[in-house]
Amino acid sequence: MTAVPASRRAAAALPFLFAGLIVWAVRFLAVYGFTAIACVNGWSGAVPVVIVAASVVAIAVNGVVIAAGLRRNGSEAGRFLGLIAAAVAALSIIAIVFETLPAFLVDACAA
């Protein structure tokens, strides 16, 4: 029976397709949550460092996703999914870079 492996592959297909943006979302929530807590507790100095560090990690992970996506072969649909997953990760990198700029330009906890 090939049914079970096929379904496992299918179940993994969508998360892989969205992997780049899932990374983006995790980084976004982590940074937003950390900033909120840091500003309440007066750790404003740590904010830019944490933002940049989180971005570097997230971009690195997305780089891996891009590489994996572009390496995908197999059926036409499989290649298509790999390509879209890579593009999604690339778009995520753009969003992450945008969202890192404030670390250099904005005073962390000023109102």
Added chain:
Amino acid sequence: MSPPISSRCARAAAVVGAAAALAACDGPQAALDPAGPDAEAISTIAWVMFGGAAIVFIVVLVAVAWALRARRAREGRGLIIAGGVVFPLVVLTALLVFGLTVSSRINAEPDDALTIRVTGKQWWWQVDYLDAGEPVLTTANDIVVPVGAPVRFVLTTDDVIHSFWVPSLGGKLDMIPGRINETVLQADVAGAYRGQCAEFCGDQHALMAFTVAATDDFAAWLAAQQRPAAEPVTDLEARGAALFLENGCGACHTIRGTDADGTIGPDLTHVGGRPTIAAGTLPNNQGTLAGWIADAQAIKPGARMPSFDRLAGPELRALAAYLASLE
């Protein structure tokens, strides 16, 4: 220094080519008619963005017009990458860096500034001038500030969410239960600027306005305001003063120097000197004062102020004369 506002406005309007844009430049409550550094900075951002938006819009329209005429164009992929990715990426990055830089300038905090606490209430504004955190003067709706000096506004609310907004001086900031928000505004030009509640706050949200007057003679104004209310001079005014207390107005309103010490409604100690009544709803004169007392519920239905329609015409005139005399 930046060029005079009106000429920049006209120039920018010419660039954008929108007749409507010119109209938006002046008015007592206009965001693009700035009289202070915050509004000025935002106005600059606005004009930069209007110009940029006009260019982007024209690019898109030209692309559509080209596409409609084109036959079997093969530039598809290039067009999507150039128009859909590269172009917005460049424009948006530039805009983001510009915006973040300018906005951190707007956020700058002065070390030392006059502090005014404004408390939003359904549907008027209580104004407390603070010294070391303690109120030294309580008034309502019509705020006076010194020209050319930063003023720190401490914003709170007594009931629902309101939003404090004087477009000519700067952006708005919400008044939220349980929170204290602060903003710094500065008026560089003497004059009166209109403000209005911007967050929907119930029945009379539309009639919750106020004014900010920037004066060169702030110290004198403050000293005058801190004095107790003027004694009635004429018989009519004296009758009005008596009626004020007899009708229980003092249960809600304070007139310092009299027995009236209510805190539900606006402090009326110097109401005669204010430009408006009923939170910017009516100009302040004896006629409108009498009309407001007689029929507040018709003018501003739902407000806490009841209609004293049981008072006869002469009584209303006396009350109005008294209140108008409280300068």
Added chain:
Amino acid sequence: MSDTTAPDLPNPLPRPPGELEELERVWRRPRGIRRLTEVNNSQIGLYYIGTAVMFFLFAGVLALLMRAQLALPENALVDHDLYNQLFTMHGTVMMFLFAVPAVEAMGVLLLPSMVAARDLPFPRLSAYAFWAYFIGGTIFLVSLFLDVAPRAGWFMYPPLSSAEYTPDVSSDFWLLGIGFIEISAIAGAIEIIVGVLRTRAPGMSLDKMPVFAWVMLVFAGMIVFAFPAMIAGTALLELERAFDWPFFIAERGGDPLLWQHLFWFFGHPEVYIIFLPAAGFLSMIVPTLARRPLIGYRAIVLAVIGTGFLSFGLWVHHMFTTGLPAISMSFFSAASMAVAIPSGIQIFAWIATIAAGRMQLTTPALFVLGFLFIFTIGGLSGVMVAMVPFDWQAHDTYFIVAHLHYVLIGGMVFPLFAAIYYWVPMISRRRLSERIGKVVAVLLFLGVNLAFFPMHVSGLMGMPRRVYTYPDGLGWEVTNLLSTIGAFVIAAGVALFLFDLARNLRLSTTRNAGNVWDAGTLEWLPTGTYQTRSIPIVTSRDPLWDQPNLAADVEAGRYYLPGTATGRRETIVTSSVDARPQYVLTLPGPGWTPFFSAAFTAAAFMLLTVKAVIPAILCGAIAIGGIIAWMWRADIGPRAPVDIGGGLRLPVNITGRNAHATAGTVVLILCAGTLFGCLLFAYFFLWTVNADWPPAGAGAPSPSWAAIAAVLLLAASLAWRAGRGVLTSHDQPRPRLMFRLLVLGAAAAATAAVVADGVSLWQAGLRPADSAYGAILYAITAYQAFLTGALIIMAGIVFARSLAGRIGGPWRLSFEVTALFGHYVVVQGLVALAVTRLFPGVAS
């Protein structure tokens, strides 16, 4: 047609006599009053879109009243109280009763034919969702005529909407009515996700799927993650209003901003939830009109996915004036810039497609061009308000009113009109008039720009939104008068559109006008009530363009499943990526349970609004009874494999992880998990605003009760596992008693766990009304209890089915979804205990 049998088509000609008649018999639509029993998605889709258009007209009339009032300064046409109801209802009805249902309706209507399924996998769920929406929405409208309509604005900010400042029932109408309609939207989303992933025609792998199907997949996924936030928010606010649980009351540790976070975490994606399907219409319409395949298909798929995700990172840009730290705001400002990129990609892909072909200026084309003009302006003003300082001026003014109408009318209404003019030939004997349609397009275009462009100026001149009147002399007179004139021009356009509909719309499934545009996608195949006669094998993105003779072969029955293989309604379930046929799914026919369940669910919610608790509980019980009756017949069990043509024998109604019901349950669990996540967010958020957490004087619940609850939860999970083992064991006779005991035991353990949790809170002296801390702890426990209640009902059904011999061996789908849900309840319970008992105790 050639009569040589092509060897590569699965079924030979001629087809056996009676095959088509049998197919027609199975799919025959009920007549008369029994139309209410119809569950077929294509039919429900028509009801759905018709209802949405009705709500659009209603909300439009409200807008005209508002514009009439604002035509002149100090106008006295409408008083403040009515005006406040008008704008609250206009916004609410347009967003919740028109925009989302309209695009969901288009999905339900178009998807089955677009992917050549006989129907989507859960027809009764769609029927239930529709009737809940129809009945709930209608009652909601009636509130306006009884003067009890909500009047706190469509985003219902507390404390204005709370019991203290709105003591009457108007806010309850909104919270319960809209909360309920959200549930219906989620039901539709589950149907759409599983439908798109699992009922596509064989060969329609993900890379060949129509863009509209991609878009609806992302749309439904966004609903699954966005709407639970709204449900969480409305539930918390209703708990506060009804029982004084102070989530949003600052004096007792609550915070009004919590509502704003929850509302906008839903509310911002909502805009894209509305826009993406409309963009999907365009991606179908533009290639057809340009007579070229879509340029940049992959770019558009990327853009749709990107927009779907990034739109969740924007919610705070509705809160720039609340005094948040500058850096937090700047993240959202940056994210707002990032989301503009995928929109740009889509716009330029359509432009490139137009350029690659030759677009005839038909009515849909005019609406497409109108879209490009209006939506671009809306997008540009959107970038402006994403700039934090500019938003400090523009926020809550007519500039925003202008922006949001440009976005929503440009991004949704124009595409919807294009879609109606484009797809009416598929459902009507006559197409709509091209001549009238062009006038409609021009009137709407002029009206929208005349009404809304001047509003930018009004806003910059200082005019706040939601004012029922304004004074003379502020320079707002001219722009307001122009806006009013524009609004009536729009109304004229819509009236003319209605005239066109009345003259030309003649609904017909079987004798429709057909493929008048010569389009390339499957919805234009000849159809009957059973959709297509046979289910095609797809090898291209535009099958009707690229696969010669496809329409004729499909109609002749030469593809898969040309008749009914099981004697019931049925469709082919395919694998989600490659669309390989996996099994034949039998589908339910007409029945009363969805209609009655929906009617009584609506009644239960509406009775709660007026605090008629006992009748509400009775109605709720009847609704649940209806759903139980429907679940009883849902899982008919596997049948002998059938031949669908070409020697392909497929199993019928499988069980296990490939089953459609498993997929549906997974989506439901994602929804439930998101709602739970929102409650956890509320917990952490309230922690950040309270210096003392738990507040001084509030006892901390004892850890020993929590430990007992955790052990009970783990035991429940083990019991579900053991139950599955018993059910699949090869022992003969099967140990049925053991199975039943395990099912009951699992449900009982989960119940005991939530009771232990509740008892521990009570014993610690916590009361929900005392503080926000107590309120959120009880809310989390109450939610766990709610899911446990659902689990008890599901377990009861499994138990009863076991008694009735309707479960056993391979016939176990209803057990498997129950166990899956049961495991989820365990996980959620454990996380809740861990967070509320360990945090912030361990953190500090």
